Amino acid sequence: MKNSSLEASQKRMTILTYVVLIxxxxxxxxxxxxxILTSFKTVAESNATPPVIFPSAFRWENFRDAVTSLPFIxxxxxxxxxxxFRVICAVAFSSMAGYxxxxxxxxxxxxxxxxxxxxxxxxxxxxxxxxxxxxxxxGLANTIFALVFPGIVSAFGVFFLRxxxxxxxxxxxxxxxxxxxxQWQTFYKVMFPLTGTSVAALTIFTAVFxxxxxxxxxxxxxxxxxxxxxxxxxTLRGQFSTNFPVLMxxxxxxxxxxxxxxxxxxxxxxxxxxxxxGK
Amino acid sequence: MAALNLKGITxxxxxxxxxxxxxxxxxxxxxxxxLQVTDQGVVAVQSFNLDIADKEFIVLVGPSGCGKSTTLxxxxxxxxxxxxxxxxxxxxxxxxxxxxxxxxxxxxxxALYPHMTVYENxxxxxxxxxxxxxEIDRRVKEAAAILDITQYLDRKPKALSGGQRQxxxxxxxxxxxxxxxxxxEPLSNLDAKLRNQMRAEIIKLRQKINTxxxxxxxxxxxxxxxxxxxxxxxxxxxxxxxxxxxVFDHPANLFVSGFIGMPQMNYFNAKLVNEGxxxxxxxxxxxxxxSEEKQKNLAAHNAAPQxxxxxxxxxxxxxxxxxxxxxxxxxxxxxxxxxxxHFHANANGKDVVVIVPTMNADGERIDSFHAGxxxxxxxxxxxxxxxxxxxxxxxx
Amino acid sequence: xxxxxxxxxxxxxxxxxxxxxPTITGLVVLNLWPFVQTIYTAFCEHLGFGHYQFVxxxxxxxxxxxxxxxxxxxNTILFCILTVxxxxxxxxxxxxxxxxxxxxxxxxxxxxFLPLVCAPAAVTMVWRFIxxxxxGILNQIFGTHIGWITDPKFVMxxxxxxxxxxxxxxxxxxxxxxxxxxxxxxYEANSIDGAGKxxxxxxxxxxMVSPTLFVVMIMRLMSAVKVYDLIYMMxxxxxxxxxxxxxxxxxxxxxxxVAGERGYGSAIVLWTVLLIGLVTVIQFxxxxxxxxxxx
Numbered sequence: 003m004k005n006s007s008l009e010a011s012q013k014r015m016t017i018l019t020y021v022v023l024i025x026x027x028x029x030x031x032x033x034x035x036x037x038i039l040t041s042f043k044t045v046a047e048s049n050a051t052p053p054v055i056f057p058s059a060f061r062w063e064n065f066r067d068a069v070t071s072l073p074f075i076x077x078x079x080x081x082x083x084x085x086x087f088r089v090i091c092a093v094a095f096s097s098m099a100g101y102x103x104x105x106x107x108x109x110x111x112x113x114x115x116x117x118x119x120x121x122x123x124x125x126x127x128x129x130x131x132x133x134x135x136x137x138x139x140x141g142l143a144n145t146i147f148a149l150v151f152p153g154i155v156s157a158f159g160v161f162f163l164r165x166x167x168x169x170x171x172x173x174x175x176x177x178x179x180x181x182x183x184x185q186w187q188t189f190y191k192v193m194f195p196l197t198g199t200s201v202a203a204l205t206i207f208t209a210v211f212x213x214x215x216x217x218x219x220x221x222x223x224x225x226x227x228x229x230x231x232x233x234x235x236x237t238l239r240g241q242f243s244t245n246f247p248v249l250m251x252x253x254x255x256x257x258x259x260x261x262x263x264x265x266x267x268x269x270x271x272x273x274x275x276x277x278x279x280g281k
Numbered sequence: 282m283a284a285l286n287l288k289g290i291t292x293x294x295x296x297x298x299x300x301x302x303x304x305x306x307x308x309x310x311x312x313x314x315x316l317q318v319t320d321q322g323v324v325a326v327q328s329f330n331l332d333i334a335d336k337e338f339i340v341l342v343g344p345s346g347c348g349k350s351t352t353l354x355x356x357x358x359x360x361x362x363x364x365x366x367x368x369x370x371x372x373x374x375x376x377x378x379x380x381x382x383x384x385x386x387x388x389x390x391x392a393l394y395p396h397m398t399v400y401e402n403x404x405x406x407x408x409x410x411x412x413x414x415x416e417i418d419r420r421v422k423e424a425a426a427i428l429d430i431t432q433y434l435d436r437k438p439k440a441l442s443g444g445q446r447q448x449x450x451x452x453x454x455x456x457x458x459x460x461x462x463x464x465x466e467p468l469s470n471l472d473a474k475l476r477n478q479m480r481a482e483i484i485k486l487r488q489k490i491n492t493x494x495x496x497x498x499x500x501x502x503x504x505x506x507x508x509x510x511x512x513x514x515x516x517x518x519x520x521x522x523x524x525x526x527x528v529f530d531h532p533a534n535l536f537v538s539g540f541i542g543m544p545q546m547n548y549f550n551a552k553l554v555n556e557g558x559x560x561x562x563x564x565x566x567x568x569x570x571x572s573e574e575k576q577k578n579l580a581a582h583n584a585a586p587q588x589x590x591x592x593x594x595x596x597x598x599x600x601x602x603x604x605x606x607x608x609x610x611x612x613x614x615x616x617x618x619x620x621x622x623h624f625h626a627n628a629n630g631k632d633v634v635v636i637v638p639t640m641n642a643d644g645e646r647i648d649s650f651h652a653g654x655x656x657x658x659x660x661x662x663x664x665x666x667x668x669x670x671x672x673x674x675x676x677x
Numbered sequence: 678x679x680x681x682x683x684x685x686x687x688x689x690x691x692x693x694x695x696x697x698x699p700t701i702t703g704l705v706v707l708n709l710w711p712f713v714q715t716i717y718t719a720f721c722e723h724l725g726f727g728h729y730q731f732v733x734x735x736x737x738x739x740x741x742x743x744x745x746x747x748x749x750x751x752n753t754i755l756f757c758i759l760t761v762x763x764x765x766x767x768x769x770x771x772x773x774x775x776x777x778x779x780x781x782x783x784x785x786x787x788x789x790f791l792p793l794v795c796a797p798a799a800v801t802m803v804w805r806f807i808x809x810x811x812x813g814i815l816n817q818i819f820g821t822h823i824g825w826i827t828d829p830k831f832v833m834x835x836x837x838x839x840x841x842x843x844x845x846x847x848x849x850x851x852x853x854x855x856x857x858x859x860x861x862x863x864y865e866a867n868s869i870d871g872a873g874k875x876x877x878x879x880x881x882x883x884x885m886v887s888p889t890l891f892v893v894m895i896m897r898l899m900s901a902v903k904v905y906d907l908i909y910m911m912x913x914x915x916x917x918x919x920x921x922x923x924x925x926x927x928x929x930x931x932x933x934x935v936a937g938e939r940g941y942g943s944a945i946v947l948w949t950v951l952l953i954g955l956v957t958v959i960q961f962x963x964x965x966x967x968x969x970x971x972x
Contacts, residue, residue: 108693
C-alpha cells in the first residue's frame with residue numbers, strides 16, 4: 003500500500019533539506035573562498051566597484067609581500083614548537099595524574115583534585131598578569147619557553163583523561179599487578195596504551211587551542227621573531243590596513259598548516275574536539 | 282605445587298571506606314546481605330579456616346556477597362588481609378607481594394590486555410620476570426597447545442570469541458607455572474552451552490598441569506563437578522567444607538541443604554520422636570524410622586525429641602501405591618522430562634517437588650498422572666535430613 | 678582510621694603522590710598562586726616594574742564610577758544576548774538537517790566545522806574585508822554604505838555574526854550527537870499517533886535534546902563572557918567604535934598591558950569571574966529544573 007501524497011511530501015522535504023544545507027554550507031565557505039580569491043588580486047581589483055570576483059592573474063607577489071613583512075618561517079617554527087611542547091607536557095603529565103586520580107588511593111586525593119577543578123572553572127585571564135610577571139622576572143620573555151609556560155600543565159587534560167581511566171575495568175590493572183607489574187609498569191605498559199583515542203583527542207584539542215590563543219602570545223612575546231602565527235597576524239593588521247590582498251595572503255599562510263591537518267584527519271579532529279566538548 | 286593454610290582469615294572493610302568496596306563484583310545484582318557489622322567495619326569474611334592440600338581442587342561456592350571472591354582476592358594479594366594468617370607452602374605470605382606468592386589468577390571478565398596479541402598477553406608475565414626469550418617462546422607455545430589456541434596467537438583479544446578469550450586468560454595464568462591457580466567465576470560470562478564445554482576443559486586442564494586450584498563460583502553444578510572439596514559460604518562465614526558427595530548427602534545446615542541440589546530440597550514441619558530407643562520422624566500421619574547410621578549420629582549427640590524441619594530431596598521422594606503411613610499431595614503441574622517426571626504438588630498447603638522415573642522397576646509407565654491427581658508420598662529413613670530450630674543438622 | 682597502612686597500600690599512596698606531583702606543582706605555581714596574587718593585586722596600584730602599593734578599594738571605586746567599564750560590562754552581556762540564542766537556534770537547525778537521511782553528510786559536517794580549526798586572528802581578517810565600509814562585498818551586494826565595523830551602531834552586530842559563524846559547526850556536531858541518541862522508536866510511535874513534524878519537534882526532539890542543548894548553552898555563555906580575541910582582531914583599539922564593542926576582557930587587556938594598570942585590570946578580571954559565577958548559578962539551577970535527564 004503506497005501513499006503517493008505522503009511520498010511526494012517526503013520528497014519535497016528532502017529537497018528542501020538539501021537546498022537549506024547547501025545554502026548554509028555556501029555561507030560557511032564563502033569567507034574562505036573570498037579570502038583565496040582576494041589573495042591573488044591586485045589592490046585595485048580588490049577595491050573595485052562593482053566587485054571583481056575572479057583575479058585577472060595569480061598574483062603570487064601578495065604572498066611574497068606577506069612573507070617579507072612578517073617572518074613567516076619563524077612564526078611557523080615558534081607556533082609548532084609551542085604546540086609540540088604544550089602537547090607533550092599535557093599528555094605526559096595529564097596521563098600520569100589522570101591515572102593516579104582514577105585508579106590509585108592516596109591521602110589528599112580529593113583536595114588535590116579540587117585544585118584541578120578550580121583551575122578548570124576559572125577563566126585563564128585571571129592568571130595572566132602574575133604569569134606574565136613570573137616570565138618577566140625570570141627574564142624569559144620573548145622565548146619559546148614563555149609561549150609554552152601557561153600550558154605546561156593542563157587541568158582539563160587531567161580531568162578528561164581521568165574519565166578515560168575510570169572507564170577501564172579495574173581487573174585489567176589487577177591482572178597486571180598479579181602478573182608482576184609495579185605501579186609504574188601497570189600505568190606505562192598496560193593502562194596508558196589503552197587511552198590512545200583520548201590522548202589523540204587531547205592532542206588535537208591542545209594543539210587547536212594553543213594555535214588559536216591570542217592574548218598570551220601578544221602579552222609575553224613582543225619581539226616579532228618570537229611571535230606565533232596568531233599574534234604575528236595581529237601586527238600585520240595594522241601594517242596593511244587597506245592592502246587586503248596581502249592581508250588575505252598572510253591569513254591564508256597562517257591558516258594553511260592547521261587546515262591541511264584538519265582535512266587529512268577530519269574524523270579525528272571532529273570527533274576528538276567534540277569528545278572534549280563542554281570546555 | 283603447594284599446600285595452603287588459611288588460619289582465621291578475616292576481612293573487614295572499614296566504615297570510612299565507601300560501601301562500594303563491599304560489592305566489588307560487577308555484573309552481580311546488588312543484593313542486601315546480612316554481613317556482620319562491627320565497630321571496625323563490615324565483616325566480609327569471618328575467621329576462614331581451611332587447609333588445602335598440594336594439587337587439591339578447592340571450590341568456594343555461595344550466593345553473591347558471601348565473601349568467596351574476597352577470600353580469593355586475599356589469597357591473590359589483591360585485598361589486604363585484616364586478620365588471620367595465610368601460609369603458602371608453610372611460609373607466611375600475608376605481607377608478600379602477589380608477584381612473589383607464585384600464584385596466578387583468572388578473572389571473570391578475562392582482563393586481557395586489549396592492545397596486546399594473544400601471544401603478547403601470555404608472554405607478558407614472563408617478560409616482566411626477565412625470562413629468556415627462547416624460554417618464553419617455548420612456554421607460551423606449550424600453554425597454547427594445551428588450550429588449543431595456537432592458531433590465534435597473532436590475534437588481538439577483540440577478534441576472539443568469549444570462549445577463546447577465556448582460554449587465553451587461562452593461558453596467561455598457566456605460562457607462569459604457578460603453584461596456585463586462582464579462578465574467579467571464570468565461566469559466568471559464557472553462554473550455557475559454552476560453559477558446559479569449558480567446564481570439561483578445566484577438568485582436562487587439571488589433569489595436564491600439576492597445580493593447586495582455588496575456584497570461585499556461584500554455580501553449584503560447577504562446584505559439584507570440579508571440586509575435590511567444596512567450601513560453601515554465606516554472609517562471610519564458612520557453612521560447610523567437604524567433598525561434593527559429603528555436602529550433598531550430609532548437608533550441615535538448612536542453608537547448605539537448600540543451596541546444593543537441583544531442584545531444591547523439600548522441607549516439612551515434622552517431629553523427631555524416640556520410640557523404644559529408636560529415632561523416627563513423623564510428618565502428619567506418616568512416620569518413618571531412621572536408618573542405622575542416622576540413629577548412631579543422633580544418639581552420639583544425645584538428640585532430644587523435638588520439632589524439626591525435615592528435608593527430603595525431590596529425587597528421594599517415593600510414590601506409594603496405597604495410602605497409609607504416607608503424605609498425600611495433589612499434583613499442580615506435571616512435567617515429563619523424558620526419563621523422569623517432575624511433579625509439582627501441593628501437600629497440605631506446602632509445595633513439594635517429586636522426581637520419579639518415567640518407568641518404575643516393574644516396567645510400568647507412570648506418566649499417566651495429571652494435574653489434580655492425588656499422590657501418596659513417602660521416603661526412606663536413610664535419605665532424609667533433620668534440622669533443628671537453629672537450622673543445624675542434628676546429626677552434626 | 679587508626680590502623681597502619683600495609684606496605685602495598687603505602688606503595689600505592691607513594692605512586693599516587695609521585696604521579697600527580699608534576700601536575701599539582703604546575704597548578705600551584707601557574708594557577709593557584711597567581712589566583713591569590715590577582716586578588717591581592719586588585720587592591721593595589723602598580724608602580725611599574727612589578728612594584729605594588731596597597732590602595733584598598735580604590736580600583737573598585739574607580740571601576741564602578743567609570744562609564745567605559747559599565748559600557749564594557751553591557752557590551753559583554755549584549756554579546757551574550759546576541760550570539761547565544763541565535764547561535765543555538767541555527768546550530769540546532771543545522772544539526773537536525775544533518776540528522777536527516779542525506780548524502781554527503783560527512784562533507785557538510787567538515788565544512789561547518791572548518792572555522793574551528795582556523796585561528797580567530799586569521800579568519801577575522803577576511804571578515805574585516807567583507808565588512809569594510811568602502812570596499813567590502815557586503816555593502817556592494819546590498820548597495821548600502823554602512824560602516825559595519827566603524828559605525829558604533831553596527832559594530833556589535835558584525836562581531837556577533839562572526840562569532841555565530843565561527844561556532845555553528847562545533848555546536849551542531851555536539852547537538853547532532855544528542856539527536857542521534859534519541860531512540861528511533863519514539864518517532865515511530867509518535868507518527869503512528871498521527872503527530873505532525875512540528876508537533877514532533879516540540880514533543881520529542883526538543884525535550885530529548887534539551888540536556889545537550891543546555892550543556893552547549895552553558896559552554897557558549899561561558900566563552901561569550903570571556904570573549905576577547907575575536908573582538909580585538911575585528912576592532913583595533915584605535916578604531917573610534919571600539920567603546921561600542923569592547924568586552925570586559927578587551928578592557929582588561931588594554932588596562933593591564935597597554936596602559937600598564939595591573940591593579941585596575943585585576944579588579945576587572947575579578948568582576949568578570951563574578952559574571953561567570955552567575956552563569957554557574959544558572960547552570961546549577963537549570964540542570965535541576967529545566968532539563969529532561971531521563972533519557
